[in-house]
Amino acid sequence: MTQTFMLDGLAIPFEEGQTIMEAAIAAGHYIPHLCYHPDFTPYGSCKLCNVEVNGKICAACTFPAREGQTVVSESLERNSDRQRITQMLFVEGNHFCPSCEKSGNCQLQGVAYHLKMTDDHFNHQFPHREIDASHPDILIDFNRCIFCALCVRASQEEDGKDVFAISGRGINKRLIINSDSGQLRDSELTVNDRATHICPTGAIVIKHTAYQVPIGDRQYDHQSISEVSMEQDGNVS
Amino acid sequence: MTDKIRIATTSLAGCFGCHMSFLDIDERLLELIQHVEFDRSPLTDIEHCGPCDIGLIEGGVCNSENVHVLREFREHCKILVAVGACAINGGLPAMRNFVPLEDCLNESYMTGIGIENPQIPNDPELPLLLDKVRPIHEIVKIDYFLPGCPPSADVFWKFLTDLLAGQEPSLTYELLRYD
Numbered sequence: 001m002t003q004t005f006m007l008d009g010l011a012i013p014f015e016e017g018q019t020i021m022e023a024a025i026a027a028g029h030y031i032p033h034l035c036y037h038p039d040f041t042p043y044g045s046c047k048l049c050n051v052e053v054n055g056k057i058c059a060a061c062t063f064p065a066r067e068g069q070t071v072v073s074e075s076l077e078r079n080s081d082r083q084r085i086t087q088m089l090f091v092e093g094n095h096f097c098p099s100c101e102k103s104g105n106c107q108l109q110g111v112a113y114h115l116k117m118t119d120d121h122f123n124h125q126f127p128h129r130e131i132d133a134s135h136p137d138i139l140i141d142f143n144r145c146i147f148c149a150l151c152v153r154a155s156q157e158e159d160g161k162d163v164f165a166i167s168g169r170g171i172n173k174r175l176i177i178n179s180d181s182g183q184l185r186d187s188e189l190t191v192n193d194r195a196t197h198i199c200p201t202g203a204i205v206i207k208h209t210a211y212q213v214p215i216g217d218r219q220y221d222h223q224s225i226s227e228v229s230m231e232q233d234g235n236v237s
Numbered sequence: 238m239t240d241k242i243r244i245a246t247t248s249l250a251g252c253f254g255c256h257m258s259f260l261d262i263d264e265r266l267l268e269l270i271q272h273v274e275f276d277r278s279p280l281t282d283i284e285h286c287g288p289c290d291i292g293l294i295e296g297g298v299c300n301s302e303n304v305h306v307l308r309e310f311r312e313h314c315k316i317l318v319a320v321g322a323c324a325i326n327g328g329l330p331a332m333r334n335f336v337p338l339e340d341c342l343n344e345s346y347m348t349g350i351g352i353e354n355p356q357i358p359n360d361p362e363l364p365l366l367l368d369k370v371r372p373i374h375e376i377v378k379i380d381y382f383l384p385g386c387p388p389s390a391d392v393f394w395k396f397l398t399d400l401l402a403g404q405e406p407s408l409t410y411e412l413l414r415y416d
Binding site: 119215 | 319322325326328331332334335369371372374375379381382383384386408411413414415416
């Protein structure tokens with residue numbers, strides 16, 4: 001007999017070992033997320049996928065599905081928290097959408113649209129961060145990094161290279177590059193690596209490819225990330 | 238006296254692009270003007286804001302005059318609206334926040350290419366620059382935010398017609414854009 005848990009009042013079937021996120025996606029239900037990707041080990045850092053499991057708040061991407069659980073995701077409380085978390089991501093970095101080549105295809109922006117975020121609420125920190133343009137094909141703008149560690153995981157788990165790491169804690173957290181100089185040009189990263197293509201924001205971008213898709217034809221111009229995510233993540237898992 | 242809704246507008250550290258986009262409602266201006274009249278605004282040249290129903294603020298806050306104007310609007314407007322990316326997060330002008338102000342002034346007025354008679358402007362009439370460009374919600378309470386660079390004419394129209402109809406303004410998915 002199939003095991004199920006309840007997600008926002010709907011019975012969701014799951015297989016032993018699946019997380020709440022995996023079961024929800026398999027059943028066609030979107031739970032907002034940024035650091036989760038079906039191809040890589042769950043990381044549980046962005047907290048956008050926080051849901052209430054039997055009244056306690058858990059990250060859906062790491063919490064195992066269990067028979068009889070009552071899970072709440074689409075509530076005013078959860079989505080209000082998600083909006084605040086997204087606003088924190090915006091003010092802790094430097095996310096100037098009008099001048100960013102990822103605009104329209106950016107998952108951070110897509111999640112913010114989905115959550116109907118119109119402002120940043122908090123005071124902006126305007127942190128001073130550098131750009132690494134040393135690599136001939138790839139550019140890193142650390143201003144746009146949200147520390148999801150997808151590039152770290154993609155480089156380790158798929159490319160077998162270990163190019164990236166997250167260093168430091170709290171407000172001093174930063175993305176670092178594994179090379180003697182600390183610069184991207186001296187790392188093993190190539191334009192065909194999965195890590196080059198996995199960034200949900202405009203932090204890692206491929207040079208000479210910007211603004212090729214006109215406004216109106218970009219990923220999230222007409223389609224919400226909730227639909228795009230179901231098409232993409234649903235196909236992978 | 239009139240029972241028309243009174244609107245004031247201003248551009249602080251902005252480029253007037255949001256005002257231009259507002260004017261892009263085109264012939265709908267004729268319908269709008271049946272219901273509203275403009276107080277202080279670049280459209281009227283009225284110098285100070287009187288009691289208003291709605292204040293539309295374009296641009297962030299980059300100098301002392303911006304702060305005074307913003308506070309004048311807050312004092313006189315029942316509903317204050319942050320219009321566009323610069324008002325909401327500082328936008329393009331805030332990209333100077335990563336360069337010390339002294340370096341900005343030196344580059345612009347002392348050491349930059351093609352400068353003759355180098356001197357940093359210090360006329361007492363000039364408002365003092367702030368060390369950083371700030372979004373307006375960090376200075377005064379803001380009631381609504383219209384994102385976009387600029388917000389499209391349809392965003393202005395949807396927002397104002399919602400308010401004029403007495404309903405809570407809301408933007409559709411297609412109208413909510415940060416670029």
